[in-house]
Amino acid sequence: MERTLVLIKPDGVRRNIVGEVISRIERKGLKLVAMELRTLDAETARTHYEEHAERPFFGSLVEFITGGPLVAMVVEGERAVEAFRALAGATDPVTATPGTIRGDFALEVQQNIVHGSDSTYSAEREIKLFFPDL
Ligand code: GTP
Numbered sequence: 001m002e003r004t005l006v007l008i009k010p011d012g013v014r015r016n017i018v019g020e021v022i023s024r025i026e027r028k029g030l031k032l033v034a035m036e037l038r039t040l041d042a043e044t045a046r047t048h049y050e051e052h053a054e055r056p057f058f059g060s061l062v063e064f065i066t067g068g069p070l071v072a073m074v075v076e077g078e079r080a081v082e083a084f085r086a087l088a089g090a091t092d093p094v095t096a097t098p099g100t101i102r103g104d105f106a107l108e109v110q111q112n113i114v115h116g117s118d119s120t121y122s123a124e125r126e127i128k129l130f131f132p133d134l
């Protein structure tokens, strides 16, 4: 069965919508396989977002994602990568469709509540980074 890495970013934890996000994942029929509340160190954050290392917002993104506890989860199900990206909505919450997590709860592109792996290849790399024992 396909797996994806989901993060409820520090803004989601700060705003007390962890339960809301998990509820949407469960209602969709996806299964939680692993879950942890933790604060990322900068090195793990840089590795996680390594494909964005050259982007102008990289420093700010690393600061944001390490700025408080986040919830990391492994989520499993039929086409889990695509299924969760559909629940999350577009990267920019202003244009994310209402009904999606970002469309319903966010307004700023950086503070967009959740992360979901963008391919099965990324999922494998990210799951190893967050849950090396899985
Ligand atoms: P993730 O699931 O978090 O990887 O989001 P994504 O796949 O929808 O978007 P992408 O991988 O392109 O960007 C990673 C994260 O960087 C986004 O979720 C935002 O938090 C942040 N980000 C993306 N674009 C911008 C931008 O133009 N400015 C700022 N400040 N942050 C951005």
Ligand code: MG
Pocket (backbone or CB within 6 Å): 116, 118
């Ligand atoms: Mg991404």
